[in-house]
Amino acid sequence: MSRPAPSVPGQAGQERPVPTSAAPGGAAPGDAAPGPAGLDVTGLDVDLDGTPVVRAVSCTVAPGGWLALIGPNGAGKSTVLRAIAGLARHRGTVLVGGTDVGGLRDRERARLIAYVPQAPVLPPDMTVREYVLLGRTPHLGYLAHPGARDQRAGEESLAALDLTRFADRRLSALSGGERQRVALARALAQEPRMLLLDEPTSALDLGHQQHVLDLVDELRGSRRLTVVSTLHDLTTAAQYAQRLVLLDGGRVAANGTPAEVITEELIARVYAARVAVTQDPEGRPVVTPLRKP
Ligand SMILES: Nc1ncnc2c1ncn2[C@@H]1O[C@H](COP(=O)(O)OP(=O)(O)OP(=O)(O)O)[C@@H](O)[C@H]1O
Secondary structure (H helix, E strand, C coil): CCCCCCCCCCECCCCCCCCCCCCCCCCCCCCCCCCCCCEEEEEEEEEECCEEEEEEEEEEECCCCEEEEECCCCCCHHHHHHHHCCCCCCEEEEEECCEEHHHCCHHHHHHHEEEECCCCCCCCCCEHHHHHHHHHHHHCCCCCCCCHHHHHHHHHHHHHCCCHHHCCCEHHHCCHHHHHHHHHHHHHHCCCCEEEEECCCCCCCHHHHHHHHHHHHHHHHHCCCEEEEECCCHHHHHHHCCEEEEEECCEEEEEECHHHHCCHHHHHHHHCCCEEEEECCCCCEEEEECCCC
């Protein structure tokens, strides 16, 4: 199998060259994630082309926790996620495991954080297996080929995302949902300490949505992975995240547990939507849209 070109592995679907260090061989011993990493964002401001898009956003996620960013179209969810990933210039601080990500080189950041954008751009001629193996790049030395541990991480990610049967298929020959799962498989192969997911299930059928979200949830427990995701489906956000940050016009409109944030009054105000909020058997909010009487 040919080895894919190095890229910034923390940013699935957004390839660009990345410098590598001079250690021969595959994944080095001790490359495994050293432990859980929480997130502390303080006073985040982002301007895009001179337009203020995010203002004074602060939020925290405990190590191994799941935070969902919710809010209407254009509220700034993807921009906050991109700033945390180091892809959007910002003011304020973003600490992951106590480390200011603004001061990290691409390779260091990619060992810490994996980011899966909303619409990953995948190189069409690469195979699924080659692409997923790109997730190992931050763990490889200069000109090193993936070693046994890297291959194993790639195969495990393929299997976890139900992609093994597509492993030798070119990326151009996949459906939208399969492509979304490939981007996630690459992020998992990266073995990050924090996973940033922008609408990770938008192209998936109901069964694959649950499978992917259950898998990410399981990894929070088994790998102590910290998760920050955007999610449009408020009921799903309430089922999987322990904390929600509701953004409106680039600012935090509410920050708390699902029960604190998902209320009929807040949703009516921020989304201009008619909904009924009830509870599932575990007491989590369930949002039902109501048609105009
Ligand atoms: N280059 C730019 N210049 C000015 N404004 C921009 C630029 N890029 C994006 N925006 C604006 O920034 C705002 C936030 O965009 P963002 O993608 O973060 O929103 P979002 O909450 O993720 O939305 P959605 O739910 O639709 O995906 C939007 O109003 C968008 O139009």
